[in-house]
Amino acid sequence: MAQPHMTIKTREAGKVVIFDVEGEIRRSDAPQATLHSLVESQLDRGKRMVLVDLHGVSFIDSFGIGQILASYTSTQNQGGAFKLCGISQKLLLIFQITMLHKVLEIHEDCDRALESFD
């Protein structure tokens, strides 16, 4: 079965930039415009509130985690806020085991996540 390709769509809700990620975030399927490079370009535009919606993500490998952490670091270094939402239960478990939930602000519900930026 062919792996579903990763797509990243960008939209804005007030001051928050939302990245809707779909598919599998895999090294083997890494696009030229990675999540980190997209986040950095938004930071360069002065947007410092970032929400990544992972509703449509079925799998993340170490490359994907690297991208998420690099995006978090870049946002944090500029005094911004980086949050995740719509994360699957399995992924949440991995995040907990690896302590990533201590660093990344993770919301089950994306609307709540959006409100939390206020």
Added chain:
Amino acid sequence: MTHGRIERYLISHGDVRGGEARAALNLAAYFFFITFTFYIVKPVKESALISFLSPSWWPYADLVTALLIGFVVALNVRLLDRVPRRTYLTASLLFFMAGTLVFGYVFDVHRAGAVMTPVIDPSGIAFIIWVQAVVPAIWVYAVIAFAFWTDVFVATSVTQFWIAVNDVFDAHQAKRLVGLFVTGGLLGGIAGSAAAALVTFARVLRIEDLLLAAPVPLALAAVTVNLVYAGRQRVDAAVGDGRIGAPARAGVLESFRAVRRSRYLLLLAGMLASAIVAGALINYQFKQVLKSAFESAAERTAFIAVLFLAILAVSTALHLAATGRFLKAYGIRWAIVIAPAVLLAGSLAVFALPAGLLLGWAALVRGGDKLFDNTLCQSVRELLYIPVPADVKYKGKIFIDMFVAKFATGLGAVLFGALYALRQFAYRNDGSMAGTLAVVRETGVLTLAFLALWLVMTRLVYREYPAVLKKDIRRKWASGDEAVARHVDLDLTLQIFNTIQSRERSSTLYYMNLFNLVRRGGLTPDLKELLGIRRDEAKARALDALFDVGGGSFHPGLEEALADEEFRSEVDLVFLLPAYQKVMGERLEGIAGSASEVDRAEAANSLSRMAPTEAALRALGRLLEDPSAEVVLYALMSAAVHRFPGHVPAVVRQLARPATRPEAQSTLAAYGPGVVDALASALRDEAEPLEVRRAIPEVLARIGTQDAADVLVEALARRSEDLEGALVDALFKVRTDRPGVRFRDAEVRPALLGLVRKACDLVLDPPGPEAETRALLDIRVRRAFELLTLLYPREDVVNAYQNIRQGTARTADYSLESLDILLDRELKELLLPLVEDLPAEERRRRLRRALRLK
């Protein structure tokens, strides 16, 4: 808010912001009326002292004031403690208005020898008779009481004025506005002393009649101070962070404790005391010269009046032309030292002067002391209080300004009195200028000692000032790297994800990764549960029972096997076996060229544990060029273990691929200092893909040696727009992670100034819409601050930047103040207008001036 004409003028021509204009103007007017009153009362006091007390008694008069004023201060503190600030300041002014009328009445009775006031009630006749009898009897005491009352008026009114300033404005605002306030005070002094001089020379009014006029400016002062406090809410709203706190409340003992507990306030008190003692001794030298130079008391009084008018006029001119500019250009650092240094030089001159020039010398030194006191010293002194926490400042300021200042005046009087008596000045000074010169020189030795002490204290205070300022400037956010490092083992996390991913790819790859995890101690119970290891073990044990294999295990527990030390040693030994290396050496080439991605990934993974034979390194080199990002990932991890120089070019090439870039960076960083030259070449080579060149600074930052940092600085000097961000981020990382690395000012500064100038250009010549320009400016400013950490203390720069960006108005202002101290003039002029909260036109004007543009 609508503004009047004067307010609009101040906003457009002065460094006054919209929300501040009205309060600033009212405070300046308040100070004007106070000093106006003082300078019309002062000649009356001086005249009375000269006429009715011998000059040799002047130190005693000062001493009496110094001793008694403590009680007034105690009362003042008690009232401040119990009465709301606005009410208290108004009541104080009403009290002084009443005082001038009473003393005016007493002076009038003394002059006329009769009560002139009409009495309607016949019972008042007894009062008239009583007054006429008492006033002549207590006249000397009335004069001393009047002198004391004048000192009380000055001490309390000026302190109350600065307390009002501190109530309304914070450090940075006050620094901008202090010039306006001092101008108000100086103009009030000039107007008051000009009025007094007019009376002295033209005899339009009797000098005593000035007392009856004094309530008028005091009434106006009461009006303005009420306007200030009535407008507090509006100022507060304009500032936006509720900076006006509730008035602090303190007793005398508490005020003393506040000073004793703060090393900074103790030093401030010491500095002020040494300055006042030196000033008092200069004044005694001045008076001794005047005593000899003028025979007529009237001429002497006229000389004093004109001198003070001249001092105030010059003070105002100097203040308007120089004080603000001097403070902006050189900051508190040099402003604090100039007065004691100049006075020290001036006081030394008396030892080389002939007697004929003594009057001129005395007027210059005394005038200089007052001149500094009116301008630079006053501004600096008040600025030095600003960073002290509000409650401590309130308590400490009262104690220092009143108790310490008066103690120093008393000390000056005691020292002069003792010197006067011990050295028998009364007998040695025959009234000639030569005799006076000898006496003045002896007093001068004492003066020089206190001026030197003042100079030393300024250095001690200034050394402490930045630390006090920085106490309120705290980090607003941790860096991303710090936050991740605090909670997460990044390598282990990535390995866990690799393991999970490999489970669906190949059992061999999966076990290899599991083995690696166990070796790192990363196979936690939770992770085992997640990976399904426990379920597998349960299934295996169920099969054991089915096959009835007795005590032995059909499928030994995976965890135990992987964790077993002997098992791990055996695996390692297999990899070291010559036979294994021979067989694998022959096979590796084939596997590296296999069509199966899984086979190649397994080979790339296992290479990390193999001996670095020629065959193994050759195969690894081939796998590093593999089209599959997953194969390259494992090959890069193996390359990081072997660190074979011949693999560096292949690893560098992987920097171009987003999918392998982070691991390629980690691998190159694992090579360490040996790879710096190769990276430097690639960084310089414009033929290399930009992605590769952009990824190299991060690697150099992770290596973090002095050589790596030098390569980054050298690359930054080439001013490549494309690499600027990566280079600055990398240099900031070096500064953060490797405090021992040194950066030479001469190499960093040109690049830093170039970057700041580019930021200035964005303001002066915006390249696009406002939001876009703002974002570009933010990037440039952030990079400028990151580079500043290479030349200045990192914590100070980072804290200042974060508080300017996301702090309260107060911490942002403190941050600007700390940068003002920290940075040199050129950087300050260019950088501060970029980050200060300025009107757009003012920002452009200051930048044009800094860039020397028309």
